[in-house]
Amino acid sequence: MKFKTKPFKHQLEEFNAHKLDVDRALLWEQGTGKTKVILDTVAWLYLNNEVDGLLIVAPNGVHQNWLQDQFPQHYPLPEYTAILWESQRASGKGFQIKLRQMMEDPKGLAVFAINYEAFITEKGQKAVEKFLTMRTVMMVCDESHKIKAMSAIRTKRIIQLGRYAKYRRILTGTVIGNSAFDLYSQFLFLGEHILGYKSEYAFKHRFGVFVKTFMQGRYFNQLVKYRNLDHLKKLMAPYSSRITKVEVLDLPDKLYTKRYFYMTSEQQKLYTQLKEEFMIEVKKGEILTAPLAITRMLRLQQIISNFVPTGDNELSPVGTTNPRLECLMDAIDSSQGKIIIWARFVEDIRQINKRLTLDKIEFVEYYGDIGSKERISALNKFSTNIKTRIFLANPACAGEGLNLQSASTVIYYSNSFKLIERLQSEDRAHRIGQTKNVTYIDIICPKTIDEHIVKALIEKKNVASLVNGDNLAEWI
Template identity: 35%
Template structure:
């Protein structure tokens, strides 16, 4: 009998660099398969901060009926959402989105396996590069059952070529087999103590040829029709407790403004400032001056980007944040990862700033530039990076616009990518919309302050 395994279980890799449209392409593939009658259920597995992007991208790009559920919350809520998808009475592509860390949890893995998705999309597939990690093993089992599979990644090979095995074990086991140690012995040169360390590689041409036999690579350099600037969002979902605190701060601020007599821009902006500090993870308790860290949602999302983009892809990154406690928190995270970075904020002397910028621009070991947006958003050149993350922004469009130009200026050879970290359902979304309209909140807010609370 002919081997039908590969014919039944089709897999393909979209190895697109950030901003080159891998999510859009995946939605097009899923939609085409749905319209051809080959796919009814799609499971998307993604990093936590990317999960909320998928419903928004489906809404924007899909020209077909789709019902999307993001499986977040406790186990019972996730299982209920999956069940709701199954019971949806109208004809539509059913899409379940879940984060990697949840796929192998007791009760959830079994439910996903029984749901029996026709297609599984593994977004940022480098998340399963470690072959014996729990989430990797869960994805291999789920993938073995699915008829169609996609991996999406700008950095499929990260620290070493061995990273490919687990991703392709999910995608198509016929390419590199199902035994990690056979794969390692085939392509890695072992050495060190008891020959347990990979000291080099062999036959890499063959490995790359096999990799690309079921994958398509797109880099920013090749994507000639990319806009000069690409804007992306990563979303952070607050826990129920965090949302309750946010809503309380919002209500109190509204009440104070409503009953506070004359409304001025400074008074409104001060109240908004408190909300924005909270979405960054900090809260100034009543009677206290020092902000206290109460949430790590944004920091975790930023850490995912740093891992993917700086550590794994080896690219330089600019990070802007508005508040000093955020700068300190991010700095500690970078130090923990042993990443060399330059930092400019209000307390850094003017005469020292030029050397800090020069070091980032010219020193290949300085991978990150971390800056306070009000301090370093003007007049400096950071073209050694083509990607910038906004941990938080200020309310001034002119200052925000100037900060965009730090990487998008003469000397920049690549398309510039900007990633905004946004806490869902908060002031972050409102401010970003205002900035997109090129509004300066300090000028427009007095008459429209109720729209912001």
């Protein structure tokens, strides 16, 4: 089989040695190329009549990344039939027809990408069960640390449905989140035979020491320490591979990826309404200067970030939930080490601040409202305090001159239109003293202005200079 993109050494070794393994865990850090290995593997299995379907289970938005970015870039075969689960459209007649066609009569490999949240719903569960029983499937749980809680409905259903798959894979760089016990459910999805424990209770008491503790009127077993972890590693070793970015010497210095989310119905309604108003202006031939066109785009950006200006310098949330913020938290959860988060709007920073504080994630801020002494303190704390994980900043303020190479993950929560701010902010982590490859994550709402902005910036184009009143329709 001819690869579409040339594999790195560690990818080729994994493919050659383990493409026929029934159960396999790729415990590779973000940015080391887990997805490509899966796509090459499933293509080979398809050509050799081992499978005719691929089920991708991933966090919301990440499942879209597989179909929109990874398949076109890496899948080596010319044909495949793919469908993306979208909860808002799952009940629609058109979606159900496409889903049935993909299952019954696909051209090439049948590919079904679904998010973890869908397993809580009966529709999602039934759709997956039907796919697994109609096709011969490789089932992949991407960012499998999302199924670490054995008591969760989605974890139970995913483990149960995994029995229908001919091949199973788990992918995660976050091998252990808060506890070594997080491994149990992930490897149980692959197969009970790997770790050899029928219950989570038995697993925990084999690898942990507990004492009975009385607190707040009740007794419970409190973990004192872990034990026998070398034995646990031996059990996992034949079925898993661990790769870190430091180990992979032939990776590019900069690694770019995207995470997708969808607006709420309130956001979508407001976004569509505002977009239509702007299009009417264009069609009427009204004169729009470049600054005015930029302002129109900025308003659309703000809606996607879940706020709108209401006059007198006041801002109002569009709805009670913020999908962009949830997407950010998923990205943080899936990343290791220190992280830089760039946000265009001060309101973005305020919303992120509130959420990080709620989730008890230590961070520092660096933007226009922060005084000079506080900025110096923030830089020092981020660089020297191992517990301070997040540097939350505005690229217009902190994008130039700062040394932030203690971070190897950079997340663009929202982008400005200025190429210089993007380039300079990228270089805060990618500079002399950086010993790791740097991963850049753009958070994007599909089929919106987000996609146009990120595409232009990555192609080293200055959005602000490209937009004028005449071509506004092309951007929105």
